[in-house]
Amino acid sequence: MSAPILELREYRPTDSTDTHDFHQVVIGLSGRMSISLDGDATQSGRVGARNGVVIPAGVRHDYRGDGPNRQVVLDVPSHLATMTGTERAFSYEAFFALDAKLLALVQQVSARVDDGCPLSADDPVVCEWLAALMARLAPARPALRSVRLDLARIDARLQAELATPLDTATLAQEAGMSVRHFHDCFVAMTGETPHRHLMRLRLARAASLLTNSDATLADIALDVGFNDQSALTHAFRRHFHQTPAIWRREHTGGGVTASVN
Structure with a gap:
């Protein structure tokens, strides 16, 4: 993978496991999916319409859709995160709540897809969403890492x-x-x-x-x-x-x- 991939996905209601060599961020649009990170019970959560999860490269994740669901998924090559200085955003696996700005931008991204517009990293709305996402994740990594329930x-x-x-x-x-x-x-x-x-x-x-x-x-x-x-x-x-x-x-x-x- 040489460039980020941003797309909408639906996760099937079957137990699946994956580990990949790129970073990934999953944010909920509708429905829910369950996901466990690195087999840690305190890092098991659910992605819905008000939150997301960061999955750094190399982190095993077990997941399944809980019925019909729709997720915005961003795949980021590790080398690109290093080149752009955004690697801090992917330092740890963690769940995070969406702030008001991200909620609004995620809905705009979804609307673009519903209108038949392909998701592109050059799209102004997508660029604004990615910038807001990086701003939300990078400064908050220590706080996000402390989320353990x-x-x-x-x-x-x-x-x-x-x-x-x-x-x-x-x-x-x-x-x-x-x-x-x-x-x-x-x-x-x-x-x-x-x-x-x-x-x-x-x-x-x-x-x-x-x-x-x-x-x-x-x-x-x-x-x-x-x-x-x-x-x-x-x-x-x-x-x-x-x-x-x-x-x-x-x-x-x-x-x-x-x-x-």
Whole structure:
């Protein structure tokens, strides 16, 4: 590879492993992908629409798409990073949160592709995006390197107590961090806030219970931490774009629809 490659990719929902001789940055546009760096549990995260990951040359990464996803991927030859003085941006593997400028520029890059324009390193929008990306990564390397959360443990804690959901302050205390630092690290490693992540877990559990049990919607609401059936219905419709009753009918053949009314 003699020049940077910038393109949109979708990662398949199969476990894959790769190691390459160039640096790579992956930034989420839509959907999610899971990725583990160098087999380190504390360097396992998810790339979504609010974060990205730096993968230096030679770093093994295990990854898989979590359903439909769309990612902006930048491949940078190692020698080019050295020549341009940007090698500091690729000194360590790390997840990072997108700032407002990068979020806006990523959307512009995506819009160019949707309009049928090929991605080119000479495109003014692409050049501005690359400059903003390098500015975001290079000065922040020491801070980014300190992002270490055991997401598997956090998920297990949340899943075990969905009926009485843990708050961010409790999770931060258990991680030995301030609430602000925990929040920032969580967004950097998952692309979503702790609150949004918890809501997604609660709704996923609700959907599973609707499909695999004949519990009433009121009971399911309490089981996953909602105050009442109305609150669950509102959140469920907003997330899945259909009511719990329709979800249950479509996923069970209509056999237990009456229990959610």
